[in-house]
Amino acid sequence: MWLNIDSFEEYKDVYKESVENPEEFWEHEAGTFYWRKRWEETHSGSFKNGDVKWFEGGKLNITENCLDRHLNTIGNKTAFIFEPNHPDSFRRTITYRQLHEDVCRFANVLESKGIEKGDRVAIYMAMTPELMIAALACARIGAVHSIVFAGFSAQSLAERIQDCDAKMLITNDGLRRGEKHVPLKDISDEALEDCPSVKKVIVCQRTNRDIDWVEGRDEWWHLLIRNAPKEHEAVEMDAEDPLFILYTSGSTGKPKGQVHTCGGYMVYTSYTFRNVFQVEEEDVYWCTADAGWITGHSYILYGPLLNGASSIIFEGTPTYPDAGRLWEVCEKYGVTHFYTSPTAIRALMKEDIEYVNKYDLSSLKVLGSVGEPINEEAWHWYHDKIGNGQCPIVDTWWQTETGGIMISPLAGVTPTKPGFATLPLPGIQPALVDKNGKEIDGNGVQGNLVIKYPWPGMTRGIWGNEERYKETYFADYPGYYFTGDGCRRDEDGYYRITGRVDDVLNVSGHRLGTAEIENAIDEHPKVIEAAIVGYPHDVKGEGIFAFMTCDNGVSEPEDFKKEIHDLVSKIISPIAKPDKIQIVDGLPKTRSGKIMRRILRNVAAGETDDMGDTSTLLDPSVVDEIIAGKAY
Ligand code: ATP
Numbered sequence: 017m018w019l020n021i022d023s024f025e026e027y028k029d030v031y032k033e034s035v036e037n038p039e040e041f042w043e044h045e046a047g048t049f050y051w052r053k054r055w056e057e058t059h060s061g062s063f064k065n066g067d068v069k070w071f072e073g074g075k076l077n078i079t080e081n082c083l084d085r086h087l088n089t090i091g092n093k094t095a096f097i098f099e100p101n102h103p104d105s106f107r108r109t110i111t112y113r114q115l116h117e118d119v120c121r122f123a124n125v126l127e128s129k130g131i132e133k134g135d136r137v138a139i140y141m142a143m144t145p146e147l148m149i150a151a152l153a154c155a156r157i158g159a160v161h162s163i164v165f166a167g168f169s170a171q172s173l174a175e176r177i178q179d180c181d182a183k184m185l186i187t188n189d190g191l192r193r194g195e196k197h198v199p200l201k202d203i204s205d206e207a208l209e210d211c212p213s214v215k216k217v218i219v220c221q222r223t224n225r226d227i228d229w230v231e232g233r234d235e236w237w238h239l240l241i242r243n244a245p246k247e248h249e250a251v252e253m254d255a256e257d258p259l260f261i262l263y264t265s266g267s268t269g270k271p272k273g274q275v276h277t278c279g280g281y282m283v284y285t286s287y288t289f290r291n292v293f294q295v296e297e298e299d300v301y302w303c304t305a306d307a308g309w310i311t312g313h314s315y316i317l318y319g320p321l322l323n324g325a326s327s328i329i330f331e332g333t334p335t336y337p338d339a340g341r342l343w344e345v346c347e348k349y350g351v352t353h354f355y356t357s358p359t360a361i362r363a364l365m366k367e368d369i370e371y372v373n374k375y376d377l378s379s380l381k382v383l384g385s386v387g388e389p390i391n392e393e394a395w396h397w398y399h400d401k402i403g404n405g406q407c408p409i410v411d412t413w414w415q416t417e418t419g420g421i422m423i424s425p426l427a428g429v430t431p432t433k434p435g436f437a438t439l440p441l442p443g444i445q446p447a448l449v450d451k452n453g454k455e456i457d458g459n460g461v462q463g464n465l466v467i468k469y470p471w472p473g474m475t476r477g478i479w480g481n482e483e484r485y486k487e488t489y490f491a492d493y494p495g496y497y498f499t500g501d502g503c504r505r506d507e508d509g510y511y512r513i514t515g516r517v518d519d520v521l522n523v524s525g526h527r528l529g530t531a532e533i534e535n536a537i538d539e540h541p542k543v544i545e546a547a548i549v550g551y552p553h554d555v556k557g558e559g560i561f562a563f564m565t566c567d568n569g570v571s572e573p574e575d576f577k578k579e580i581h582d583l584v585s586k587i588i589s590p591i592a593k594p595d596k597i598q599i600v601d602g603l604p605k606t607r608s609g610k611i612m613r614r615i616l617r618n619v620a621a622g623e624t625d626d627m628g629d630t631s632t633l634l635d636p637s638v639v640d641e642i643i644a645g646k647a648y
């Protein structure tokens with residue numbers, strides 16, 4: 017039987033057990049999958065040496081667990097519902113049986129094009145079922161997929177292809193996102209000028225626009241698939257063989273190519289999906305993330321399929337054709353589980369509430385949040401307006417590196433608290449440490465968030481850079497995995513992520529966390545969201561610059577600044593008062609919801625000539641608007 021925790025008492029018991037006997041705990045979990053050969057060693061290696069392994073010697077293929085295993089029981093159940101960019105375009109549903117066939121066909125195609133176990137394949141595609149099929153087909157033949165978000169520039173795509181020496185690129189002719197058209201094939205052609213490793217390009221038709229064609233290199237998806245056999249014997253993989261490479265969102269530096277493995281990642285994503293969301297047989301689950309981020313990998317692709325869930329693949333954006341789109345889709349398919357980012361919530365809560373009220377959202381049972389801390393205002397809006405006060409919110413803290421959710425309520429099981437990711441999942445042992453790496457015991461404390469014991473879903477490396485892997489995660493606090501995040505544990509032992517620990521300013525010798533100041537400013541009723549950066553200041557060393565979005569704008573900025581000063585002085589200290597404030601229409605956010613602080617730092621410092629690569633921004637035009645704006 018699969019472990020399914022369904023009461024808070026049970027959670028506490030299971031948690032205790034998982035800490036006392038971690039190997040047994042994970043053996044039990046892993047035992048629920050189909051292995052061609054059982055593993056020999058459940059767990060080996062350590063954080064200290066940066067060489068953690070799980071289920072070594074076990075043989076499996078993750079797609080047999082996502083697909084083949086379900087054929088006799090739920091073969092005719094819907095695996096994916098495809099909702100296109102425009103609500104009137106062709107939509108379709110795909111059953112587990114059809115998906116299995118499509119994946120087998122494309123696996124045969126990949127093999128016929130010379131792709132072998134261990135080869136890297138880059139995927140740069142629209143959010144369509146074919147993207148999922150491409151990734152699963154790679155997994156089926158043991159090729160390592162590297163999905164690159166389809167909003168990235170040619171340069172970003174090229175860097176990622178070069179970093180892993182991909183042999184093939186799979187793309188679309190183009191895609192539409194909202195009103196925008198993105199010429200994926202043109203961008204790919206440009207990127208490939210600098211990528212000699214890529215010998216083949218497979219192009220899947222989506223927009224039917226004119227594209228250039230390189231004879232001998234480019235081939236059409238639909239022609240290749242036509243004659244490919246619909247049977248395919250999955251390639252046997254070792255549990256520790258790489259399944260995919262995925263680059264972190266890069267909000268703090270050069271993206272890191274995280275390597276996830278076949279066995280541990282499978283066990284972990286499946287386990288977390290089932291217990292956090294508590295999805296049942298008839299439910300319709302929808303995660304609005306893009307497949308180019310880890311959330312898309314773990315909670316659109318692998319987690320739901322491993323559990324036999326029905327889920328939605330959404331090609332569009334929350335505001336197209338209008339700001340009611342997400343709710344329209346929820347009503348249309350009777351969505352029960354809805355998982356999105358605080359950024360999306362904040363954007364939609366600025367819109368007329370009629371966009372929400374127009375739709376029947378009574379099918380909703382569970383709401384999820386991921387990607388950044390969710391501020392209380394957004395939490396309440398989500399809870400009250402979308403969930404009608406009835407749906408638990410699972411605020412899920414995790415990272416590309418962790419493979420799956422680490423700290424989160426279990427839906428309907430863990431009592432929630434706005435702004436808190438609450439408690440660790442069974443099997444996960446978080447701790448807070450001080451600057452010297454000393455563990456901070458007790459409750460009502462704050463520190464750097466580390467993990468004390470390895471878990472199956474963790475990253476096994478940064479592709480091609482073992483040094484950086486050890487340096488980034490295991491060097492600062494030997495014996496722990498360091499998350500890079502700051503965290504508070506309140507009186508009830510609940511965890512609240514406060515932001516990155518490296519987002520720290522040094523103002524007149526005082527170290528101030530940007531997140532702390534932002535939280536204080538967020539308390540002002542007019543403020544929707546604030547972002548703090550430092551800038552060079554003659555006297556203080558670093559000055560404090562506050563960018564913020566406000567409800568209905570601000571008519572008297574000088575008075576408003578005074579209110580902000582009073583608030584920050586009261587909540588933190590007069591030292592933390594912003595030297596400058598600027599009201600903006602939007603903050604520069606990545607598509608995964610992260611504020612790109614380096615852009616704000618440039619603006620604050622008055623260095624706006626070279627803003628670097630802004631292609632990962634949700635809306636690059638906000639940059640010009642911010643540069644043109646006025647600070648007080
Ligand atoms: P890079 O590591 O390249 O800077 P990134 O950290 O933005 O990129 P991700 O792995 O996508 O890339 O993001 C993980 C980070 O997102 C976490 O370390 C944390 O800071 C933040 N985060 C994710 N979920 C939550 C959450 N529920 N609450 C608070 N913060 C969250």
Ligand code: MG
Nearest residue numbers: 264268415500
């Ligand atoms: Mg990170």
